[in-house]
Amino acid sequence: MNSQEANGSSTKTTQEKRLIRVAVITVSDRAYQGIYKDESGPKVAATFPSDQYDVVVKRIVPDEVFAISNEIVRCVDSERVDVVVTTGGTGCSARDVTPEATRNVIQREVVGISEVIRLANRDKNPNMILSRGVSGIRNQTLVFNLPGNPENAQMALESVLPAIPHCIKTMRQQRPMKKSATQSASGAARAGETKSRASSKPKLRH
DSSP: OOHHHHHHHHHHHHHHHSOEEEEEEEEOHHHHTTSSOOOHHHHHHHHSOTTTEEEEEEEEEOSOHHHHHHHHHHHHHTSOOSEEEEESOOSSSTTOOHHHHHHHHOSEEOHHHHHHHHHTTTTTOGGGGGOOOOEEEETTEEEEEEOSSHHHHHHHHHHHGGGHHHHHHHHHTOOOOOOOHHHHHHHHHHHHHHHHHHHHSOOOOO
């Protein structure tokens, strides 16, 4: 193995082993206004195993679509985190707009995560099925909504934690799509035609 191959292998190993960067966003008017202490955010952050995850962002935003969407985008595009988790605002009240705000900024849905969250411990807590949370991907970041109740949020997160590393690993290994043989042949043919037309033009004599 030459030095270039060794460096490439080392870089790949480092990328695969580095901690998964996480942002936790609490969505709550009252916590944002300081009326009561945020308990859900810290509970969710503490649920991520420290040997595999690094919670680098903790934020509180009000129950406003623009504020929620803005913070998700900031965490993905500026903080470059691998996972954005929101807690709160997923219920059925008029102020519960986290799913709408999240859907505004994700590019693809990962519906299985939300399905598992809704069914987490449903025998003891049937109200979990009322969560309208959504899950999806923005760029190469996984984004999903958790309930606002601290215990429910922790329980929901624990139910999907085993699948997160594989999702992140898959996104980290994404490569630009290579041109197919047909596309390459077509491009070469077009280049040949252009060259042929250029050579067939009469030369100007001075």
